Structures are given as C-alpha cells and as structure tokens.
C-alpha cells in the first residue's frame with residue numbers, strides 16, 4: 631500500500647508522533663514530504679524539516695495532531711492561518727472526540743486514530759474512527775495505519791475511550807506486568823537481571839503463541855497447567871474471586887474515565 635501524496639504536517643512529534651513517523655519513514659514514506667511543527671523545533675527524525683511555525687509556501691494534504699489533548703486549543707490557533715484545508719486530518723489525541731475536532735479544524739475528512747507504542751516496531755495496534763468518509767479517505771487513513779501493525783475501525787465512537795484504555799494504554803499495563811513478574815521472581819531469590827530476562831522472554835513467546843493459536847488464551851493457560859501440578863496452584867491465586875480480572879477491569883475503568891475527562895475538557 632502506498633502512502634497518500636504529501637505534504638504531511640505533524641503538529642507535535644514526541645514519544646508517539648515520533649514513533650509513528652519513524653516507522654512510516656522505515657516503511658518508505660519520503661521524509662522530504664514531511665514537516666514537523668513543535669514549539670521547540672526538537673524531536674523530528676533526521677531528514678525531516680522541523681519548524682516552530684507553519685510553513686507559508688505549501689498547503690498540506692494530511693495533518694496529524696500529535697500533541698497532548700490539553701494542547702488542542704494551541705493547535706487550533708497554530709493552524710488557523712493554514713492555506714486551504716487538508717484532505718485528511720488525523721488526530722491521535724486521547725479522549726478528544728470527533729465533534730470537538732470538527733468544531734476546531736477544517737478538513738475534508740477527520741479520522742481519530744489511537745495507536746500504541748509498539749507501532750515503533752510495526753507491531754502496534756491502531757484503532758480508527760470517523761463519522762463520515764469517502765472510500766478514498768478511508769484508503770488514505772488505512773495507508774498510514776497499515777505500516778504500524780494491526781489496525782481496526784471502531785464502529786461506535788462511544789467505545790473509543792475503552793479502546794484507548796485497552797490498546798492505547800495497554801502496553802503500559804503489559805510493561806508493568808513484565809516488571810511485576812520479574813520482581814516476583816526476584817522475591818523468590820532469583821538474581822534480578824536474570825528474572826527480568828526470563829520474564830520478558832516468557833511474555834514474548836506467550837504473546838506470539840497466543841496470536842498464532844487457534845484457541846483462546848484461556849485454553850492455552852489450561853494447557854500449561856498440568857493436572858495436580860504447580861501452574862494450577864499459581865492460577866488459583868489469580869483466579870480466586872476473579873482477582874486478576876477485577877484488577878484489570880478497575881485499571882481499564884480508571885483509564886477510560888480519564889479519557890472521558892480529557893474529552894469533556896476539550897468540548
């Protein structure tokens with residue numbers, strides 16, 4: 631799939647915008663078609679023009695908003711003098727909804743995109759939502775999403791905050807789990823560095839196996855647990871009163887709530 635024709639402007643290029651842009655360039659996007667605009671002029675990959683104000687000699691085909699949700703008004707002020715309107719405006723701002731975006735920004739099509747950090751290695755998850763789009767605009771959004779890893783359209787925007795909690799924030803929770811697994815191993819007496827290596831390699835193999843399996847992770851967990859063996863004893867701790875499910879439900883609910891607060895602040 632080819633990238634849509636440029637120019638592409640990124641407003642903000644930090645942890646997430648930078649990860650996406652680096653991946654796009656690795657997948658063949660011509661860096662000469664990209665302009666990054668930030669306050670500091672820092673963070674753009676090599677070969678990409680980096681500015682602190684809008685370029686006045688070109689009109690962008692695509693604009694991606696990659697600053698913080700709390701900076702949406704600054705983005706609106708920054709883009710106000712833009713010539714014409716882009717064909718596609720992508721927003722990765724957590725929480726900020728389609729209505730808040732369309733009130734502030736003119737574009738032929740606005741698409742909310744919620745990536746996660748493994749986009750950096752082409753193994754991310756990107757959720758997409760738009761209220762209205764032509765086939766051409768959908769193809770353009772997918773051309774940007776495809777090199778990042780798995781992507782899905784979310785039919786109902788009301789689910790977007792939950793999707794953001796599960797997949798957008800998800801790597802944060804998984805990294806924390808990896809750390810906790812290692813610390814638990816160290817608490818049993820393993821050297822810390824060895825426990826960390828074993829925990830990460832175990833997560834890597836298990837995630838790849840779950841992705842390739844034709845049965846659910848629940849069934850795979852049962853396959854690890856030999857009858858009367860030690861895994862079942864450990865699973866009993868996670869399963870007692872649905873302890874792990876309850877913990878993760880509370881975790882996602884807290885994130886979802888914060889997304890809703892950020893959405894309300896942007897309205």
Ligand SMILES: NC(=O)C1=CN([C@@H]2O[C@H](COP(=O)(O)OP(=O)(O)OC[C@H]3O[C@@H](n4cnc5c(N)ncnc54)[C@H](OP(=O)(O)O)[C@@H]3O)[C@@H](O)[C@H]2O)C=CC1
Nearest residue numbers: 642643644645646668669670696697698699704722723724
């Ligand atoms: N981190 C993640 O895993 C994910 C983040 N997101 C979303 O991505 C967005 C960015 O998050 P993240 O990359 O983590 O944040 P960072 O703080 O790493 O990056 C923010 C970027 O915005 C720039 N910026 C801030 N203010 C302005 C401004 N007024 N004009 C232009 N640029 C500005 C900053 O540069 P400077 O300070 O130089 O202006 C920086 O490049 C957020 O909306 C977040 O919800 C979505 C999914 C996952």
Ligand SMILES: O=C(O)[C@@H]1CCC=N1
Nearest residue numbers: 724794795798799800
């Ligand atoms: O923490 C945040 O607000 C963003 C949203 C998803 C991941 N990071």
